[in-house]
Amino acid sequence: MTDDADRPAELPSGRSGWTRDPRLGLAALGVSVVALGVSALPWITGGDFDGRVRAYLLSHPEVLEEMLQARQIQQQAAGTEAINAAISADPSLIAPDPRDPAVGPAPEQAAATVIEFFDYRCPGCKSVAPGMLALIQANPDVRFVFKEWPILDRGDDATSNYAARAALAAHAQGRYLEVHQALMAEPALDVAAVDQILQEAGVDMNAARAFITSEAAERHVGDIHDAARQMNLQGTPTFIVNGRATDGIDPQVVAQAIAAARGG
DSSP states (O other): OEEOTTSOOOSOTTOOOOOOOTTHHHHHHHHHHHHHHHHHHHHHHOSOHHHHHHHHHHHOHHHHHHHHHHHHHHHHHHHHHHHHHHHHHOGGGGSOOTTSOEESSOGGGOSEEEEEEEOTTOHHHHHHHHHHHHHHHHOTTEEEEEEEOOOOOBTTBOHHHHHHHHHHHHHHTTOHHHHHHHHHHOSSOOHHHHHHHHHHTTOOHHHHHHHHTSHHHHHHHHHHHHHHHHTTOOEEOEEEETTEEOSOOSHHHHHHHHHHHHTO
16 A cells, blocks of 8 residues: 555555454553553563573564564554544545546445545555456446546656556546556556557547646545545545445455445
8 A cells, every 4th residue: 555645654565454352452462561561560570681682582583573563453453433423423534526436336235335535556555456357257236436646746747647547538538447447457657658648548548638737627636635534534546335444455455445325
């Protein structure tokens, strides 16, 4: 999952997704017990305690790794809860927007609604794209909504924003899903690659360029950025199923959330 450039990087940029681990409580308890023991040991064991601790950790680096993983799990769980709290406080943040590309039944007829916030240059987004396509094909009664959230641009590099607007231009011409898949599959995305994908999909390039530079495109992408900030989204991809953020980005996690939504 890739961090939002507009927010502090609370999660590792190379992470593959948010996960919750039922062992978190035990890990936290273990860390607390270790901390209590560490605070008492200098008085129990005598001198050079720091040296012995350092030697132990150097010999057992997996202990530090476990503690870091426990902390990461705790932060990830807190991030998911923050998203869900924001949505509960203001459901309009994920209300149907006719401007958003979507696949499946109308909102009122869908068995469940899956919303994805993504960036076409996000490695995590690219890695799960084939699995998400399989989910779309396997769940014709589910509505899948695509939120173009370009967050990876830096300085003069605006490729993510250009790709997002280009995809929306393709949507205006009824060619969204084909272009979306091609953009996700392109490993070296730049403006030239985006244009080539549009052309190969049969998109009218004059109309597309006019849309890409339009106020309507800027406003649409800007509104998605605003909603993401208000929901405390930490990065891409983020999946929301029936109003609740998933605990991870693996398509199987999304599938489980869909099944739970079907069950009420």
